[in-house]
Amino acid sequence: MATRKAVLPRSSISVTLGICQLLMPLLGWAVGISFADLVQSVDHWVAFILFSLIGGSMVRNALSSRDDDPAVAKRTSWLALLSTAVATSIDASAVGVGLAMADIDIAVVATLVGLVTFxxxxxxxxxxxxxxxxxxxxPELVGGLGLVAIGTKILLDHMDV
Structure with a gap:
């Protein structure tokens, strides 16, 4: 009997992505006020590593022909969702750092970003x-390759290559 991969409800996917996109500018803003110089020196490496790991995992999954055990698939799906939500909102934390230097209502901006993302x-x-x-x-293969490319671009842009 073929096993079926566990599927996350669309609302939990949307809520998780929206919450991460809402929280990361706030986090970046808080860090920007305190440690702007330190964060800017490593943010591109963090983004590159996270995008490469998640993108590489997506490429591996797309090229794999095996069906996962449903219990493992469910755990992996939640971990993959959280990892993807955090990785794709790293840039929002960088925006938050920049907004710390501007006269902006960070709560309004972060809420709008979270709602649009949802x-x-x-x-x-x-x-x-x-x-x-x-x-x-x-699409998973293309998405994974795209994430690796985005991470590489972020790294190269910050290294002035």
Missing amino acids: AMAFGGVLLGRAVGPVLGRR
Whole structure:
């Protein structure tokens, strides 16, 4: 009997991404007020490592032909979701650092970013579930390669290469 991979509810995906996008500018803002010089010296390495690890994992999963045990898939799905949410909101923390130097209401900005992210993620999950059976694992492969490329670009931009 074939096992079915556990699927996270679209609301939990949207909420997790939205909350991370809401919290990271706040975190970046708080850190920016305190440690702006220190954070700017390592943020590109952190982004590069996280994007590469998550993107590499997506590429590996896309190229894998094995079906996961449902219990392992459920744990992995939550871990992958949280890792992806944090990695894709690293840039929002960098924006928060920049906003610490400006006269901005960080609570309003962070709330708007979180709400927009929630709405876009919810729509993206609906679209993905509709076209996913047709496209198979190709979007995961492209997404993983895209994350690695984004991480590499961030690193190269900060190294002035």
